[in-house]
Amino acid sequence: MRLPEFWLLMILAGVFAGAMEIAHAYDRPPPRQDFAVSVAAYADPTTPQQVHVSLAGENKMRISWITDKHTPPIVNYGTSSGKYEHSATGVISSYEYVTYISGEIHDVVIGPLNPNTVYYYSFATGSSSTPEYSFKTPPAQFPIKFAVSGDLGQTGWTKSTLEHISQSNYDVFLLPGDLAYADRIQPLWDSFGRLVEPLASQRPWMVTQGNHEVEKIPAIHHTPFTAYNARWHMPFEESGSTSNLYYSFEVSGVHVVMLGSYADFGYGSDQIRWLESDLKKVDRRKTPWLVVIVHAPWYNSNYAHQGEKESVDMRVMMEGLLYKARVDLVFAGHVHAYERFNRVYNQETDNCGPMYITIGDGGNREGLASKYKEPQPTISVFREASFGHGELEIVNGSYAKWSWHRNDDDESFESDSVWLKSFASDTTCKANKK
Ligand SMILES: *[C@@H]1O[C@H](CO)[C@@H](O)[C@H](O)[C@H]1NC(C)=O
């Protein structure tokens, strides 16, 4: 986290970002509140920062944090504040990107943990002033509530989205790609980590990658996803995947598949083979709900991001697998707006297909995608270019409620909502019960 190179990188990144700018205009409404990212170094270099937690296999949680100076990868934790009956040790890593050297990234898996329980945790930094954090584990059974919002970035709009989400009493956050919008300026990954820490240290944040995570620089930095993979280690090993770019996890009766729009999805690719085997393992008696997250939407009636291969080709490659598996819901980001579709298969309304929802409205600096194709296609039910987030409240094995909340309104206000019935409880579109 050395900062002298910041401006050099800023210029470099600006050139490439400009060259890669997508040829459609976003609207930039005035931010709801002023907000400036902070990349200033902390006075004490052993201060833990950017703390976030994620689910890591059955009853386990991965804890990640960064320090500027070396501290051991040890988490002390327990169910009462200040008393840590348990301790776990993990690993340390760091990465280099052009002239930037990351802080020390700590990665520790803790557990087994009890469901629906608050755990208090702290780090062995050697300093007595090390703060205490806490998270709540998801419930073992329904009901469970997911908050969903993609393309977050780090603006005043993002801050407003995060405030709404923190009021929603959610259990697990699902992020369909495009996190920091660092776009090669590595200190912006650090400021993003600090911005989301109040939420991401308290509930599991499960993310997948978007185009803004690639961060290659021709002839200078060949490896894609360097920062993303180092900072946001998701449970891919635990789900039999060979890549951090696609994985699955199960929580409270829901099987969630995270796909990688920017990993190979062609014929014979690891991702396709992994997806096939992962979907085969789903048992709808154990996990009645099956949800898929991807960055680039397969269905989209906005002018933004039409015709990209991650949307068109990936849909062709994977839609049949999802249909056969009776996926209940597919969430995407990428388009900075909200759109809800019917149940769809092969471009038409189909009662046995997944419901598709675009929720790329987290609030990044590019603004909103507000130009829609007219007339509205019949498969599209509701569309609006406003910043916000969604909530998926799974009531039981049969019913769930989806609602969309705009930042312009109070959190309790639902601009769009719909009840869903799971395929596991449906007799006409039979889902696999092992
Ligand atoms: C599931 O929840 C719905 C909505 O609250 C309710 O009508 C239904 O009876 C519940 N089903 C079961 C099996 O509990």
Ligand SMILES: [Fe+2]
């Ligand atoms: Fe994107």
